[in-house]
Amino acid sequence: MSADVRVPPWPPQESELNETTMHLEPPFDLPPEAALDGPPEGGELLLQRTLGRVRQEKARDGRRRQGLAVVLSTSLLAAALAGGVVIGRELTAGSGDVVVSGATGGASLTAVITPAEGWSRLRVNVGGVAAGSRCRLVVTDVAGGRFVAGSWVAADREGGEGVTLDGAALVAVGDVGSVSVETVDGRVLVRARG
Numbered sequence: 001m002s003a004d005v006r007v008p009p010w011p012p013q014e015s016e017l018n019e020t021t022m023h024l025e026p027p028f029d030l031p032p033e034a035a036l037d038g039p040p041e042g043g044e045l046l047l048q049r050t051l052g053r054v055r056q057e058k059a060r061d062g063r064r065r066q067g068l069a070v071v072l073s074t075s076l077l078a079a080a081l082a083g084g085v086v087i088g089r090e091l092t093a094g095s096g097d098v099v100v101s102g103a104t105g106g107a108s109l110t111a112v113i114t115p116a117e118g119w120s121r122l123r124v125n126v127g128g129v130a131a132g133s134r135c136r137l138v139v140t141d142v143a144g145g146r147f148v149a150g151s152w153v154a155a156d157r158e159g160g161e162g163v164t165l166d167g168a169a170l171v172a173v174g175d176v177g178s179v180s181v182e183t184v185d186g187r188v189l190v191r192a193r194g
Contacts, residue, residue, distance in 0.1 A: 147169040
């Protein structure tokens with residue numbers, strides 16, 4: 001069987017030219033941009049402007065998200081703090097506990113005084129006392145009577161972290177005038193009024 005091969009009557013270059021011109025005739029009109037060789041004049045500037053605008057919009061969106069994250073985290077922190085205060089008040093509201101605090105010259109004192117039958121339990125957090133100081137926890141009643149509720153020697157860690165002490169005094173909660181931290185020689189480091 002033989003193949004039927006037809007050879008066009010024109011050379012191959014003319015065939016390519018005819019195909020190209022055929023596409024330019026209606027209805028196959030091409031826009032003038034299609035005939036450009038290389039980027040259009042000012043095209044590099046247009047590309048730079050477009051990329052710059054995209055970068056600006058992306059940065060603006062990032063700042064918006066970051067601002068939203070800051071507002072959200074601040075709100076959550078405030079809500080947690082407010083919740084802690086409410087829970088703390090509810091826990092101590094029915095117990096009759098009294099909380100007193102004070103700060104003087106870098107030393108601080110926070111005491112929770114819990115009533116007992118004619119006497120008081122104390123849980124005290126003391127901070128800012130110089131290491132090596134020999135201290136006493138003193139409860140003074142409204143009549144001026146003094147009761148030592150505990151004593152200790154301040155350690156190095158107390159300056160930053162503080163120390164928590166438990167003590168007791170033969171004073172009813174309603175009669176507590178103040179709670180103070182004193183050195184054994186009588187110098188008052190910090191006092192909280194009751």
